[in-house]
Amino acid sequence: MNGPRICGAFAQVPSGLHGDMRAIGNGDLADAVSHLRCRLEAHPPGFHFDLVWQLDDARHGEMWAIWIDGHDADAVFIRPDCPGQGGMSGYGDEACTLFHGHPGKCSYAFADPLSDALIAGLHRRAPGF
Ligand SMILES: [Zn+2]
Numbered sequence: 001m002n003g004p005r006i007c008g009a010f011a012q013v014p015s016g017l018h019g020d021m022r023a024i025g026n027g028d029l030a031d032a033v034s035h036l037r038c039r040l041e042a043h044p045p046g047f048h049f050d051l052v053w054q055l056d057d058a059r060h061g062e063m064w065a066i067w068i069d070g071h072d073a074d075a076v077f078i079r080p081d082c083p084g085q086g087g088m089s090g091y092g093d094e095a096c097t098l099f100h101g102h103p104g105k106c107s108y109a110f111a112d113p114l115s116d117a118l119i120a121g122l123h124r125r126a127p128g129f
């Protein structure tokens, strides 16, 4: 498949970051993820981002983790959702799943082969779904 793709770089959330997460987040820290995968459009080496914690009170946004190639996550921040809306043919009015001001294209404008494969697997296991 050609065209823009997701970055997909992997990283871990070190337990040393949990104090910072508790300090700015709310809800059950058990709901936070520990394995990260960059959700941006493929980009040159540098900073990667993934949604690390969907907060109980998301009025100000969700919590994102940031890391550099080859390192664990080293900071978290809260940002509102990207206001981007898709509306591409076949995607309905899918909203961008990234944060406000993210680099690169909005999430509905590039492919995520891993997520597509997982969804295809679900469809195969659940006929009629
Ligand atoms: Zn990345």
Ligand SMILES: [Zn+2]
Binding pocket: 082, 083, 084, 096, 097, 098, 099, 102, 105, 106, 107
């Ligand atoms: Zn966007």
